Amino acid sequence: xxxxxxxxxxxxxxxxxxxxxxxxxxxxxxxxxxxxxxxxxxxxxxxxxxxxxxxxxxxxxxxxxxxxxxxxxxxxxxxxxxxxxxxxxxxxxxxxxxxxxxxxxxxxxxxxxxxxxxxxxxxxxxxxxxxxxxxxxxxxxxxxxxxxxxxxxxxxxxxxxxxxxxxxxxxxxxxxxxxx
Amino acid sequence: xxxxxxxxxxxxxxxxxxxxxxxxxxxxxxxxxxxxxxxxxxxxxxxxxxxxxxxxxxxxxxxxxxxxxxxxxxxxxxxxxxxxxxxxxxxxxxxxxxxxxxxxxxxxxxxxxxxxxxxxxxxxxxxxxxxxxxxxxxxxxxxxxxxxxxxxxxxxxxxxxxxxxxxxxxxxxxxxxxxxxxxxxxxxxxxxxxxxxxxxxxxxxxxxxxxxxxxxxxxxxxxxxxxxxxxxxxxxxxxxxxxxxxxxxxxxxxxxxxxxxxxxxxxxxxxxxxxxxxxxxxxxxxxxxxxxxxxxxxxxxxxxxxxxxxxxxxxxxxxxxxxxxxxxxxxxxxxxxxxxxxxxxxxxxxxxxxxxxxxxxxxxxxxxxxxxxxxxxxxxxxxxxxxxxxxxxxxxxxxxxxxxxxxxxxxxxxxxxxxxxxxxxxxxxxxxxxxxxxxxxxxxxxxxxxxxxxxxxxxxxxxxxxxxxxxxxxxxxxxxxxxxxxxxxxxxxxxxxxxxxxxxxxxxxxxxxxxxxxxxxxxxxxx
Ligand code: HEM
Ligand SMILES: [Cu+2]
Numbered sequence: 001x002x003x004x005x006x007x008x009x010x011x012x013x014x015x016x017x018x019x020x021x022x023x024x025x026x027x028x029x030x031x032x033x034x035x036x037x038x039x040x041x042x043x044x045x046x047x048x049x050x051x052x053x054x055x056x057x058x059x060x061x062x063x064x065x066x067x068x069x070x071x072x073x074x075x076x077x078x079x080x081x082x083x084x085x086x087x088x089x090x091x092x093x094x095x096x097x098x099x100x101x102x103x104x105x106x107x108x109x110x111x112x113x114x115x116x117x118x119x120x121x122x123x124x125x126x127x128x129x130x131x132x133x134x135x136x137x138x139x140x141x142x143x144x145x146x147x148x149x150x151x152x153x154x155x156x157x158x159x160x161x162x163x164x165x166x167x168x169x170x171x172x173x174x175x176x177x178x179x180x
Numbered sequence: 181x182x183x184x185x186x187x188x189x190x191x192x193x194x195x196x197x198x199x200x201x202x203x204x205x206x207x208x209x210x211x212x213x214x215x216x217x218x219x220x221x222x223x224x225x226x227x228x229x230x231x232x233x234x235x236x237x238x239x240x241x242x243x244x245x246x247x248x249x250x251x252x253x254x255x256x257x258x259x260x261x262x263x264x265x266x267x268x269x270x271x272x273x274x275x276x277x278x279x280x281x282x283x284x285x286x287x288x289x290x291x292x293x294x295x296x297x298x299x300x301x302x303x304x305x306x307x308x309x310x311x312x313x314x315x316x317x318x319x320x321x322x323x324x325x326x327x328x329x330x331x332x333x334x335x336x337x338x339x340x341x342x343x344x345x346x347x348x349x350x351x352x353x354x355x356x357x358x359x360x361x362x363x364x365x366x367x368x369x370x371x372x373x374x375x376x377x378x379x380x381x382x383x384x385x386x387x388x389x390x391x392x393x394x395x396x397x398x399x400x401x402x403x404x405x406x407x408x409x410x411x412x413x414x415x416x417x418x419x420x421x422x423x424x425x426x427x428x429x430x431x432x433x434x435x436x437x438x439x440x441x442x443x444x445x446x447x448x449x450x451x452x453x454x455x456x457x458x459x460x461x462x463x464x465x466x467x468x469x470x471x472x473x474x475x476x477x478x479x480x481x482x483x484x485x486x487x488x489x490x491x492x493x494x495x496x497x498x499x500x501x502x503x504x505x506x507x508x509x510x511x512x513x514x515x516x517x518x519x520x521x522x523x524x525x526x527x528x529x530x531x532x533x534x535x536x537x538x539x540x541x542x543x544x545x546x547x548x549x550x551x552x553x554x555x556x557x558x559x560x561x562x563x564x565x566x567x568x569x570x571x572x573x574x575x576x577x578x579x580x581x582x583x584x585x586x587x588x589x590x591x592x593x594x595x596x597x598x599x600x601x602x603x604x605x606x607x608x609x610x611x612x613x614x615x616x617x618x619x620x621x622x623x624x625x626x627x628x629x630x631x632x633x634x635x636x637x638x639x640x641x642x643x644x645x646x647x648x649x650x651x652x653x654x655x656x657x658x659x660x661x662x663x664x665x666x667x668x669x670x671x672x673x674x675x676x677x678x679x680x681x682x683x684x685x686x687x688x689x690x691x692x693x694x695x696x697x698x699x700x701x702x703x704x705x706x707x
Contacts, residue, residue, distance in 0.1 A: 004364065007364045008290065008360050008364050008365075011289075011356075011359065011360040011363055011364060012289075012356055012360060015355075015356045015359060016356065018390055018391070019352050019356075019390050019393075022391050022393075022395055023394035023395070023397055023398050024398075025394075025395060025398075026395040026396075026397070026398025026399060026428055026431075027398050027402075029395075029424070029427065029428050029431065030402075030413060030424065033421070033427060037421075040491060042489075042491070072417075111416075111417035111418070113416045119489070170415070170417030170418075172417050172418055173410055
């Protein structure tokens with residue numbers, strides 16, 4: 001029986017090691033996922049896009065680009081697009097402005113996340129400059145006008161005539177909010 | 181480690197305490213098996229009650245009974261309780277009772293740890309159930325607790341996270357115990373390829389559990405730190421990504437669904453040969469099929485995520501890998517049917533449930549195949565078609581296998597035959613009401629009814645009404661099971677022989693019925 005107990009202990013230790021390794025594996029999926037997404041060019045909405053190679057403006061076609069601005073529930077800001085929508089040609093470099101104001105009496109840092117409707121338009125929507133590429137920190141009461149510079153590639157499927165660019169500002173907690 | 185805790189005062193096997201203390205301190209595999217089974221039956225009824233709440237709201241279109249938030253709590257908690265409280269512990273209960281008796285071992289390898297693994301469960305379950313009563317109520321993020329929903333909810337979500345940690349720890353400990361017992365404590369002559377299939381399926385399941393429960397623990401830990409400690413694993417604003425949660429969750433989640441079915445395959449593989457009076461057809465192919473299902477289950481997880489915007493190559497890969505799993509599954513179904521072929525069949529309740537299992541589980545397998553086709557799944561994702569699929573494999577699969585196992589072994593465990601007539605009623609009512617409940621969901625799903633929504637368009641009214649009526653019938657039918665089990669335990673019903681079933685083979689049937697408290701203290705020799 002003693003040898004039995006010893007063999008059991010050994011198996012126990014081995015299996016515990018496997019369990020701990022798998023706990024680590026769960027966390028290892030995080031950097032692995034990042035690397036994979038970067039390598040495959042997925043999920044790059046927060047980085048400037050390369051200007052499109054074919055910058056020919058398709059003057060024969062009009063697109064309506066609508067702008068939408070949202071705040072995640074507890075962020076004490078106001079956030080609005082200056083232009084509600086613009087009518088442009090595919091391939092034309094366009095600049096629009098968003099306004100944001102901190103309504104609270106503390107410093108708050110926020111990060112905007114863009115999304116597109118229809119979703120597939122995102123692939124043809126090239127942002128060359130955007131306030132979403134960096135976090136925005138606003139002092140109490142501070143207001144800011146922020147540009148977005150973009151080109152919609154002429155390759156956008158013909159049946160898409162309206163694209164909505166929607167931003168949601170999230171508070172980045174534990175940053176400016178706490179140290180002031 | 182074992183020894184250190186044995187002299188806590190109540191170690192000695194010969195004079196175990198009586199009354200409640202016996203159950204709290206027990207290290208006997210049969211006692212612990214009973215505890216697991218009673219616990220899971222209780223959770224089965226709690227989870228069932230929540231399901232009745234869901235179907236009550238869905239009986240008619242419009243909002244009648246609950247606020248929408250509470251409806252979502254019902255669906256989420258129903259799933260969590262059934263998966264982690266009912267199905268998984270029930271199979272562990274079977275492992276505790278049966279594995280030592282089937283391989284000729286005196287007890288589980290780590291008897292004290294066995295006691296802990298059980299008693300963690302009521303703690304986790306209490307946290308889970310208590311979360312209904314905290315501000316904001318229980319988690320309403322679905323049993324899949326997807327971020328970012330789950331990073332936003334109230335304290336009920338934290339309780340669910342702790343409950344998952346605790347129940348996960350319990351499963352890991354239980355699995356370590358099962359693997360060690362099977363690997364090190366088999367009777368002389370009981371080679372691996374002579375082990376009963378139930379033991380084989382549990383060995384493989386236990387490995388799956390050890391591989392993926394820690395991943396779930398990691399995922400919910402990340403949720404917890406995102407919620408309270410300023411990390412940004414899943415928070416888009418901080419550079420995280422909610423889709424990452426889905427990948428980590430399903431890396432656990434898909435093997436998890438096989439964790440819930442493989443021991444069921446094992447039970448059916450014991451029952452079918454017994455009532456066909458023939459050895460199992462293709463024993464070794466069964467073992468290999470089980471192992472290949474387990475291995476493949478690690479590379480198919482993203483079939484739950486076809487709509488998150490994966491590259492087409494990835495979608496294709498996961499589609500084909502998923503379809504591949506149907507092959508070993510098909511091998512199993514084929515073998516069960518071949519076992520019955522030209523056997524002298526009788527249809528006692530365990531066999532009825534096993535046949536019901538084979539039939540209805542296969543239908544669930546087919547809808548799984550349909551869902552595996554990416555372009556089809558993009559239409560069907562998050563509709564009632566998926567709900568129909570997984571209830572066909574989980575209720576008519578895992579649960580019916582558990583029922584088959586209960587009727588099969590309860591005469592051995594209690595020494596008394598169950599009430600055959602009531603058993604048959606239980607089977608037929610369950611089978612009929614199950615199909616009344618879930619078959620219409622294929623149609624509503626195909627027509628686009630989304631899951632986890634408390635209200636629906638008028639066009640779905642008739643099918644939902646039928647589903648709800650069926651579910652009430654199914655729920656009520658389960659009371660028969662309780663009655664039958666209680667009758668057996670109280671010693672009503674004729675006394676049974678050691679062998680119980682004419683066609684039974686295996687070490688457990690060489691023991692008296694009921695088996696004495698300690699069995700196989702001197703190992704039997706298997707030829
Ligand atoms: C032939 C074998 C199987 C195949 C091909 C298969 C395929 C699939 C697919 C593609 C989905 C995703 C559907 C969607 O969300 O759009 C799914 C969902 C699901 N399957 Fe299966 N499946 C199989 C067997 C099983 C078994 C044996 C179980 C459990 C006993 C199971 C349990 C589930 C569950 C619980 C879900 C839904 C998870 C959720 O979203 O909440 N499946 N299955
Ligand atoms: Cu799956």
